[in-house]
Amino acid sequence: MTQNICLIIEYDGTRFVGWQVQPNGVSVQDVVEDALARLLGEAVRVTSSGRTDAGVHARGMAAQLRSPRQLPLKAYREGLNGLLPPDVAVREVREVDENFNVRFDAKGKWYRYTLYRSKVRSPLAARTSWHIRAPLSLPAMAEAAVFFVGHHDFSAFRTSGCAALTTERKIFSVTLSQEGDFLHVDVRGAGFLKNMVRVMVGTLVEVGLGKKKPRDVNLLLRGDLGAGRAGRTAPPQGLCLMEVWY
Secondary structure: OOEEEEEEEEEOOOOOOEOOOEOOEOOHHHHHHHHHHHHHOOOOOOEEOOOOEOOOEEEEEEEEEEEOOOOOHHHHHHHHHHHOOOOEEEEEEEEOOOOOOOOOOOOEEEEEEEEEEOOOOOOOOOOOOEEEOOOOOHHHHHHHHHOOOEEEEOHHHOOOOOOOOOOEEEEEEEEEEEEOOEEEEEEEEOOOOOOHHHHHHHHHHHHHOOOOOOHHHHHHHHOOOOOOOOOOOOOHHHEEEEEEEO
């Protein structure tokens, strides 16, 4: 009898080509499935709640597997963490209902993007944040962030290669919070397009720098500014998948 297992995985995405198995390098999925094969004695396929791109991190990636063995939940966490590399860890293990689907049952996701605001670069922060040297107007960025909330067409906030059948998505909240020299942009939503959060953040940074006005976000969502007028795609290392909820 198999177990339907959900893993909550944390990882530093710096050296990986992303979550999903790809032919051009090592993915997080590669190392998780390799550890599972050693733990269970046979190959097991892992399905995730989504995917993260190269260089993007996660504190709460949800992944599902059908285990061929009956093991205590603690054995999955402790056993896998003894086999995984230092930049990947299983934080939590749950046995879920037989009909549970880690991707389609997800109600929403929380992403955090971190900006490092200082004239001096930080080697320690370089792996997990985007260094912005110029001053940012936080009131302008907060004003612009409000426009993202709700159900909108986010076609202006995705990158090429996005294969989504529809570009409409629902965003629950976009909030900004300061922590010393760091500025966190927390985005919670029901679903996201390819690089959507990173383009949103790139646009907010342009607003903060005075290159765009807060109302330009509304115009982009309405399609009034034309394609390609959103901000740059923020670099991957500042993005972290914090949580998937069900």
